[in-house]
Amino acid sequence: MTTISKVRYSRRSLLKSGGAAVAAAALPAPMVWGQETKDITLRQFGTGVSNLNDVALKVKEDLGFNLEMTALDTDSVTQRAATQPNSFDIADIEYFICKKVWAAGNLQAMDTSKIAQYDNIAGTFRSGLLTPESTIAQGTAPHTVGFTSGVNGKDFVQEESGWMTLIPTIYNADTLGIRPDLIGRPINNWSELLNPEFKGKASILDISSIGIMDMALVVESMGEYTYPDKGNMTKEEIDLTLGIFTEAKKNGQFRAFWKSFDESVNLMASGEVVIQSMWSPAITAVRSQGIPCVYQPLEEGYRSWGGGLGLSASLSGMELDAAYEYINWYLSGWVGGYLMRQGYYSAVPSTSKEFMSEDEWGYWYEGKESKGDIVSPTGAKLAGPGEVRDGGSFLERMGSVVCWNSVMDENQYMVRKWNEFIAA
Amino acid sequence: MERVHRSLSDARRRALALRHTETLGQTAGAGLRNNTVIGWLLAAPLALVLVVFLVLPIVMIVVVSFWGATEWSIYPAFLFDNYEFLLTSDVTYRVFFNTFKYAAITWAFTLLIGFTVAYYLAFHIRSLTWQIALFLLCTIPFLTSNIIRMISWIPFLGRNGIANSTLISMGVIDEPLEWLLFSDFSVVLAFVHLYTLFMVVPIFNTMMRIDKSLIEAAVDAGATGWQTLRHVIIPLTKPGIMIGTIFVVALVMGDFITVRFMSGSQSANMGRLIQNDIALLQYPSASATAVILLVTVLILIGTLLRLVDIRKEL
Missing domain, CATH: 1.20.5 (Single alpha-helices involved in coiled-coils or other helix-helix interfaces)
Structure with missing residues (x-):
């Protein structure tokens, strides 16, 4: 505990007791026993993908305390996690961000013995193996930055140490999104992103750690180069990769670059772009507008990512307990089911299953034909009876992952080169 | 006597x-x-x-521009790396050129439109009530936010947007015009739309203070309308033009969000470089870029101020 966080704690307690006094004077409520947790507010921030107001509402209903959500783009999330430790209690971040910011010391390690569902967390996040026979994909795989040596650990350890950096919640296999109605032919390879046929109608995301991996997949698919390790490129490999894309950019291949997921939705829905890097809920969002959009499985495989919840280093006492309670609730299934119905995978699939209908579980997880309409968590129709999820079952999709979003040894060089690519 | x-x-x-x-x-x-x-x-x-809100932050930016950065933090040092990387990359020069290009084109259009609007308001509208009413009309778009005004161009100019579908249905074009959106055209269009008022206001203000008898004298002396404009009105409006120029140039040179949205992140100016650096936690590098941009804009404005003595006119 540092002095700063103590000051913050006392200021908040002061505000709380002030608020409670006002509330008590106004409403002499009988529920005295719940009063203390009721006044707790946890501030969570993360990308738009899982910072959902529905979750905050459900937390209030189930646990009684308040959850304040702030949705930011990926770079702003990294920035906040690294530079503003007192602005949040819970960080909903991706594992590659964790690799970047863990050493800054703004997050505290989490005791896995306090996590009820720890044993049910998917293997990807613990041993790194999806199934005992799997090979581990290139890049920053979650288990490599998922554990630290102890409560105050600043390092990463490769075994299940009992101290987690993030508690995993969500992951998925990403690929290119396409507009089948505007393309009119099958798309099977990453190289199609730079196909001159789609000149002025392609897009890639402007988030370096993710974009560089999409680029690497395209470069390999074009047959230009095969990386020894896509997730840890040398300077020459970075130059080569960005060189190919800079040339394509100058030739007018790209319509736009996007940074937040709603931008990608707009580009796709308006028809400005017909092929681009995309995230699963963006596909869902385009489809729920009645516009055909496919999350196209490609021969070379998927780029994957995982996210989890981290605790601010300054959390302590009652708020820390509340945060653990919240994380245990998060893994207990309701949120998992919600996220699965958006096309993500929950880190604890067994609990999520209880919050999904058999048909939903079959469609989203097992890759089976749907029996009835498949609707999004907000009620929009995503698929009719007899449809199959793009890419099939969980094992087919996650089993074809070839790389993870990455932070490389040469990351700073890559970032500068990326900036030049965007400016070129 | x-x-x-x-x-x-x-x-x-x-x-x-x-x-x-x-x-x-x-x-x-x-x-x-x-x-x-x-x-x-x-x-x-x-x-x-x-001192607290202007000088100190700038001093801080200059100091940080010599610091070093790691992935997640910055550390005090005295390094020239940031400047070296910036000044040896040809991307910087291209981006600089782009920044000036946007400023120059936007300036030309805002001046032309701003001057015409101000001239009409000041000399063609006779009643003060109407002048005020029409002037307020000019400011109505400014009741909404800058970003909204800018973003509303996107659905209008898009491939399947209102502009393209109207032109197609009128038979003017067969294929949608791609350059309408996410291009230099759309960036400049948004700039002109956003900043013309900053030209109208100061020019209108100086025009209103021109002694009407000077124009009468010019007409009496046999000057044509064009000559009056060229030799009487424009010279007397110079301070207003200069103030408007400073507004527009400073705003365009420092912008990042208009360029980002209207070019679909395809083009860059100095502001975008700074924004990218900040997003990637490279504060020292962002500071170095900011220092160079600041120096450039100060030199530019210094030069402009030498052309017209604004203080005399205010």
């Missing part, structure tokens, strides 16, 4: 004035220190605000 009398009284007046100043000088001797102290005290609040 009368003339002598007048010159006498003139002399007396001068003498009186002289004596008056002397008296003032004597009393001031005691009050001088007091006045200086009061003067300083009066200036202090503003000076303090400026």
Whole structure:
């Protein structure tokens, strides 16, 4: 505990007791026993993908305390996690961000013995193996930055140490999104992103750690180069990769670059772009507008990512307990089911299953034909009876992952080169 | 006789004035220190605000521009790396060129439109009520936010947007025009839309203060409308044009969000470089870019101010 966080704690307690006094004077409520947790507010921030107001509402209903959500783009999330430790209690971040910011010391390690569902967390996040026979994909795989040596650990350890950096919640296999109605032919390879046929109608995301991996997949698919390790490129490999894309950019291949997921939705829905890097809920969002959009499985495989919840280093006492309670609730299934119905995978699939209908579980997880309409968590129709999820079952999709979003040894060089690519 | 009398009284007046100043000088001797102290005290609040909110942040930016950065933090140092990387990359020069290009084109259009609107308001509308009413009309778009005004162009200009579908249905074009959106065209269009008012206001203001009898004199002397404009109105409007220019140039050079949205992140200016650096936690590099941008804009504005003595006109 540092002095700063103590000051913050006392200021908040002061505000709380002030608020409670006002509330008590106004409403002499009988529920005295719940009063203390009721006044707790946890501030969570993360990308738009899982910072959902529905979750905050459900937390209030189930646990009684308040959850304040702030949705930011990926770079702003990294920035906040690294530079503003007192602005949040819970960080909903991706594992590659964790690799970047863990050493800054703004997050505290989490005791896995306090996590009820720890044993049910998917293997990807613990041993790194999806199934005992799997090979581990290139890049920053979650288990490599998922554990630290102890409560105050600043390092990463490769075994299940009992101290987690993030508690995993969500992951998925990403690929290119396409507009089948505007393309009119099958798309099977990453190289199609730079196909001159789609000149002025392609897009890639402007988030370096993710974009560089999409680029690497395209470069390999074009047959230009095969990386020894896509997730840890040398300077020459970075130059080569960005060189190919800079040339394509100058030739007018790209319509736009996007940074937040709603931008990608707009580009796709308006028809400005017909092929681009995309995230699963963006596909869902385009489809729920009645516009055909496919999350196209490609021969070379998927780029994957995982996210989890981290605790601010300054959390302590009652708020820390509340945060653990919240994380245990998060893994207990309701949120998992919600996220699965958006096309993500929950880190604890067994609990999520209880919050999904058999048909939903079959469609989203097992890759089976749907029996009835498949609707999004907000009620929009995503698929009719007899449809199959793009890419099939969980094992087919996650089993074809070839790389993870990455932070490389040469990351700073890559970032500068990326900036030049965007400016070129 | 009368003339002598007048010159006498003139002399007396001068003498009186002289004596008056002397008296003032004597009393001031005691009050001088007091006045200086009061003067300083009066200036202090503003000076303090400026030091804390303007000078200190800029000093901080300059200092940080020499620091080093890791993935997640910055550390004090005295390095020239940031400047070296910036000044040796040809991307920087291209981005600089782009920044100036946007500023120049936007300036030309806002000046042309701004001057015309101001001229119409100042010289063609006779009643003050109408002038005020029409002037307020010009400001109505400014009741919504900058970003909304900018973003609303996107669905309008898009491939399947209103502009393209209208042109197609009118038979003007067969294929949608791709360059309408996410291009230099859309960036400049948004800039002109956003910043023309900053040109209209100062030009209108100086035009309103032009003595109408000067124009009458020009007309009486046989000048054509064009000559009056060229030799009377434009020279007298220069300070307004200059103030408007400073507004527009400073706004366009410092912008990042318009370029980002209207070019679909395809083009860059200096502001975008800074924004990208900040997003990637490279604060020292962002500071170095900011310092160079600041110096450039200051030199530019310094040059502009040499052309017209604004202080004289205000």
